[in-house]
Amino acid sequence: MPLPLINPNAVFLNIPYDDEFQPLFTAYVVGIYQLRLIPFITSGIPGGERRLDRILALIQSCRYSIHDLSRVEISPSSPATPRFNMPLELGLTITWAKMHPKRHTWFLWESLPRRIQKSLSDLDGTDVYIHSGTPGGVLAELRNAFVREDTPPLSRMMDAYRAVEAEINRILREAGSRNLYSASAFQALCLVALDAWRRIQADFKK
């Protein structure tokens, strides 16, 4: 069977889809576009038995992946249950990258140093990117993980984040959604993040 085509600028984002994470999600999307990369998420993939196949196909088509395990915790609502989707997708990714190391590079992200050693000790020895639970931390660590010429300074990336975040509710309304992870809202977020890159580049050329 032929190997799937890879998009060399694609980043698979393995993140929690919850309200509290939305500012960090916005920072990821804005920051990834500032690095001239393209984010992909699984929220648009329908459920059912084929969902896992489609997630795996998405991972295989992306050159990079970010696995943010900062919110792998027990849900407060009954029955209290740990969240396994993100570790499962990380496991799929590690297997794929072990089989094809030149086709995929994965990055592990957390909010706290050393928490991963408690939650996932099998990954002991893997150094993680720590965003400290802040959008600024996400942007700073994106710049550390992905090095590309002509990346704007962190202060301009923060401007882009602030501009988008300030209008999130209007963007959601326009998308007819209350959920930033829905396909329609994500599409809108990608557009305004791309536009932010264009505006910052235009400033540089002045």
Add this chain to the structure above:
Amino acid sequence: MMGSAMPRPVAYITARPAPIEVQIKHLGIPKARQKRLLAIMDQAWARVAKEKEGPLAGSDEVNEKSTNASAAD
């Protein structure tokens, strides 16, 4: 006992990105909707520019705490 930490992976990106117009086209957003969204962002960027001219210009809020997105609706 913890093992010695591996260096963090770093990706040096050299792949050329698709032109921005192509990327926007791939999003599949109708033109009218694009216009509405970009009009929203015109206002946001005007505010950012104004703020930067104010007393907080140049301040670095890299470590600002994450806030819930459901502010000022």
